[in-house]
Amino acid sequence: MANSIARTLNPGRRVPLNGTQGHTASVARSLGWIALPWLVPVACAVLWMLGSHYGWISPQILPSPALVFDTLGGLASSGELWMHIGASLSRIAVGFTGGVVLGLLLGAWLGLSRTAEAYILPSFNAVVQVPVLGWLPFLMIVVGIGEPLKYLLIGHAALVPVTLSTLQGFRRTPPAYLDVARVFRYSRRQTIFNVILPSAVPVIGTGIRLAFTKAWLTLVVVELVASSEGLGYLIVYGRQLFQLDLVLASVLIVGAIGYAADRLLTVLEHKLSPARLA
Amino acid sequence: MATVSVTQTSDLTLHHVTKRFAGDDHSVPVLDRIDLSVKSGEFVAIVGASGCGKSTLLRLVAGLDDQFDGDIEFSGERVRTTDLARGIVFQDHRLFPWLNVEQNIAVALKNSGRSKEENRRAVAEHIALVGLKGYEKHHPHQLSGGMAQRVAIARGLVNRPKLLLLDEPFGALDALTRSRLQNELRRIWEHERITMILVTHDVDEAVFLADRVVVMQARPGRIGKIVKVDLERPRSRSDAAFVRLRDEILADFSVPQDTAAAA
Amino acid sequence: MATPSLELETGSGAITASGEPGKAGGWRGWVIPVAALFAWWFVSRHVVAGHGMMTSPAQVLHTAIDQARSGALWRALSASLARELTGFTLGASLGLVLGALLGVSPFANRLIGPSFNAFKQVSLFAWIPLISVWFGLGDVAKVVFLSLAALVPVVAHTSDGIRAVSPALLDVARVFHYSELQTVRYVVLPAALPSIFTGIYLALIYSWLATLGAEYLLVAGSGIGNTLVDGSEQFRMDLVVFGVIVIGVTGWALNAFARAIQQRWFRDPSA
Numbered sequence: 001m002a003n004s005i006a007r008t009l010n011p012g013r014r015v016p017l018n019g020t021q022g023h024t025a026s027v028a029r030s031l032g033w034i035a036l037p038w039l040v041p042v043a044c045a046v047l048w049m050l051g052s053h054y055g056w057i058s059p060q061i062l063p064s065p066a067l068v069f070d071t072l073g074g075l076a077s078s079g080e081l082w083m084h085i086g087a088s089l090s091r092i093a094v095g096f097t098g099g100v101v102l103g104l105l106l107g108a109w110l111g112l113s114r115t116a117e118a119y120i121l122p123s124f125n126a127v128v129q130v131p132v133l134g135w136l137p138f139l140m141i142v143v144g145i146g147e148p149l150k151y152l153l154i155g156h157a158a159l160v161p162v163t164l165s166t167l168q169g170f171r172r173t174p175p176a177y178l179d180v181a182r183v184f185r186y187s188r189r190q191t192i193f194n195v196i197l198p199s200a201v202p203v204i205g206t207g208i209r210l211a212f213t214k215a216w217l218t219l220v221v222v223e224l225v226a227s228s229e230g231l232g233y234l235i236v237y238g239r240q241l242f243q244l245d246l247v248l249a250s251v252l253i254v255g256a257i258g259y260a261a262d263r264l265l266t267v268l269e270h271k272l273s274p275a276r277l278a
Numbered sequence: 279m280a281t282v283s284v285t286q287t288s289d290l291t292l293h294h295v296t297k298r299f300a301g302d303d304h305s306v307p308v309l310d311r312i313d314l315s316v317k318s319g320e321f322v323a324i325v326g327a328s329g330c331g332k333s334t335l336l337r338l339v340a341g342l343d344d345q346f347d348g349d350i351e352f353s354g355e356r357v358r359t360t361d362l363a364r365g366i367v368f369q370d371h372r373l374f375p376w377l378n379v380e381q382n383i384a385v386a387l388k389n390s391g392r393s394k395e396e397n398r399r400a401v402a403e404h405i406a407l408v409g410l411k412g413y414e415k416h417h418p419h420q421l422s423g424g425m426a427q428r429v430a431i432a433r434g435l436v437n438r439p440k441l442l443l444l445d446e447p448f449g450a451l452d453a454l455t456r457s458r459l460q461n462e463l464r465r466i467w468e469h470e471r472i473t474m475i476l477v478t479h480d481v482d483e484a485v486f487l488a489d490r491v492v493v494m495q496a497r498p499g500r501i502g503k504i505v506k507v508d509l510e511r512p513r514s515r516s517d518a519a520f521v522r523l524r525d526e527i528l529a530d531f532s533v534p535q536d537t538a539a540a541a
Numbered sequence: 542m543a544t545p546s547l548e549l550e551t552g553s554g555a556i557t558a559s560g561e562p563g564k565a566g567g568w569r570g571w572v573i574p575v576a577a578l579f580a581w582w583f584v585s586r587h588v589v590a591g592h593g594m595m596t597s598p599a600q601v602l603h604t605a606i607d608q609a610r611s612g613a614l615w616r617a618l619s620a621s622l623a624r625e626l627t628g629f630t631l632g633a634s635l636g637l638v639l640g641a642l643l644g645v646s647p648f649a650n651r652l653i654g655p656s657f658n659a660f661k662q663v664s665l666f667a668w669i670p671l672i673s674v675w676f677g678l679g680d681v682a683k684v685v686f687l688s689l690a691a692l693v694p695v696v697a698h699t700s701d702g703i704r705a706v707s708p709a710l711l712d713v714a715r716v717f718h719y720s721e722l723q724t725v726r727y728v729v730l731p732a733a734l735p736s737i738f739t740g741i742y743l744a745l746i747y748s749w750l751a752t753l754g755a756e757y758l759l760v761a762g763s764g765i766g767n768t769l770v771d772g773s774e775q776f777r778m779d780l781v782v783f784g785v786i787v788i789g790v791t792g793w794a795l796n797a798f799a800r801a802i803q804q805r806w807f808r809d810p811s812a
Binding site: 033036037039040041060061115118119120121122123126127129130131132133134135136137138140141216217219220221224225232235236238239242244247248250251254255258259262 | 567569570571572573574577648651652653654655656659662663664665666667668669670671673674675749750753754757758766769770772773776778781782784785788789790792793796
């Protein structure tokens with residue numbers, strides 16, 4: 001009854017089980033628990049392999065895993081893969097870094113100056129209402145389809161969350177800490193660098209992580225629409241030639257890089273705001 | 279006993295101090311014409327039920343709030359803003375989570391104008407004073423409530439302020455830790471002889487620590503009476519004179535109906 | 542992985558000087574837009590008049606009226622919105638079911654959760670070419686894509702919200718001998734509701750974003766995104782600017798609508 005809901009909703013709680021538990025039974029249980037996440041991916045992989053092998057799935061719809069890895073290997077050894085990955089990574093590096101730096105500066109300025117906020121924030125919010133992709137056609141006319149298009153769009157995608165989170169972090173310094181700064185006669189400058197900034201770091205960290213997700217997303221779209229190299233381009237190219245193995249291989253790489261970067265940023269974020277900032 | 283030469287001019291005087299809520303001229307004031315004098319080196323406790331304005335009063339004396347009528351004078355000067363000579367310890371320790379114990383105490387010394395070496399020595403001294411030697415590199419989240427509060431007290435003292443205000447510093451701690459820290463505070467005060475004003479809702483604590491206990495009433499916030507505590511330190515809570523004084527103060531807390539029932 | 546606050550995700554939180562979300566206050570907010578408008582008019586008229594890329598406010602206004610009167614605007618907008626709402630409804634409903642499952646059952650969460658998280662990592666738009674192979678370039682493909690876009694945040698926030706229900710509250714249910722159903726209905730759901738709503742709010746926004754992207758990439762059919770792409774290909778800046786404004790206003794309207802519901806019915810303590 002409520003007991004079992006409690007058990008299901010709180011796996012950490014040890015609600016006593018009826019009956020005796022042999023040692024081997026519990027070992028098997030823990031092994032099963034560890035293996036569980038792999039069940040779905042492995043099952044999918046097996047189905048995929050069998051499907052292409054026995055022809056249940058037409059290769060036009062879904063090429064065999066062997067072919068996909070083959071293609072991947074081919075691209076890697078011919079050097080093409082690295083060229084495209086490099087193109088994508090360099091775009092994200094420039095755009096993301098630029099967006100983050102500008103976002104930090106803008107957010108800090110808006111967060112510290114009520115005047116700046118009153119004049120600028122409403123316009124900023126209005127611009128934010130247009131999703132990044134909405135600017136794509138506009139910018140295509142203005143700057144063409146070269147690198148600046150990518151840098152601007154990716155930068156914009158990163159700038160918005162970073163600005164907002166920095167603004168939030170600066171504005172929402174706990175008054176308790178500000179009191180302490182006043183008691184010890186901190187100047188405005190000292191208060192900003194020694195109190196406001198450190199207390200804003202966790203929020204800013206979250207904002208930067210979110211900014212990366214958006215920047216990566218934007219990169220992929222831009223490369224799908226308007227590019228002649230890069231991972232997104234590979235996907236479109238493969239699609240146009242009906243080389244789904246190429247498409248799948250590229251999608252895998254896109255996912256892998258996105259995942260790795262997000263993990264990295266999450267670790268960094270936790271370093272910056274450990275339990276100590278709870 | 280350390281000979282700290284405390285001049286008469288570190289006296290604190292409050293004259294007709296009145297505070298109302300912003301924009302509220304008609305309802306009952308938070309503080310109503312408070313008059314109080316505290317001599318250098320004295321230990322004064324302020325007790326009263328919730329809502330009597332005792333914490334507000336402390337903020338005014340600390341200079342964290344300058345919206346009030348009347349005068350507050352310290353060392354011959356009017357109090358309108360914060361000053362390093364008037365320290366304060368809050369109920370929530372308010373240590374910066376991103377700094378360790380040493381650095382948190384050093385927060386107080388940023389504008390002290392002293393040399394790095396002097397500051398380092400002062401921090402080490404005060405860590406020893408509050409009994410936290412060995413914990414210099416710990417972060418607040420690694421400390422218990424009592425230890426964190428001790429760091430806050432060290433931070434309040436490291437500047438050698440002439441006046442230390444304590445706003446229910448032990449309110450958030452368990453009874454055992456509280457009693458231990460009360461002893462610490464008594465020891466520190468006897469050692470440093472800094473003027474201390476302690477706000478508390480714990481009458482026992484007040485009688486244990488203070489030379490005088492100021493009893494405040496609520497609505498409007500005003501001083502009911504001031505009780506002198508002439509007992510020798512360290513005081514025993516089960517001492518007859520102690521108990522008598524405590525009951526005398528507690529009597530003032532009760533609502534009129536209660537006194538009739540208790541009589 | 543903590544889900545970032547709603548304001549950051551939607552970029553819609555207008556944080557005013559008082560530090561609270563709400564309408565931006567005062568005349569000072571208008572200074573920059575008005576100045577920009579004036580500068581635009583001035584430049585288009587006097588500095589680069591006749592330049593192919595440049596368009597004037599008057600021109601955009603003219604185009605806007607044109608589009609509105611001819612019905613093209615409404616056709617495009619309604620097509621986009623219809624698709625978005627279809628995808629959103631589909632994705633959100635499925636997301637609620639899946640999210641609830643993942644939230645309530647640690648077994649399901651362990652079985653499916655990690656795979657779902659991995660799937661989440663792949664930038665959504667990367668799937669479009671594949672989707673176009675399997676579903677073509679028309680509306681079906683678009684709706685499938687939009688459903689995916691809506692599904693992801695709903696699943697994440699629903700399962701997080703349910704799992705975050707405080708054990709303290711569940712203890713109370715045990716003390717009063719609530720049945721499983723009662724516990725879910727009277728304790729778990731109400732406690733998780735703000736988070737669930739956040740997921741739905743985000744789904745609405747994400748599916749709007751996805752609508753645009755889908756229209757760029759799956760070009761069969763009509764919609765406001767297509768209007769933009771057409772304008773861009775024909776180098777008609779006035780049409781593009783007009784499209785951007787329409788998209789901005791629609792996005793704002795969606796945000797405002799969702800936020801109004803949130804303020805009214807769901808006070809999200811984590812926001």
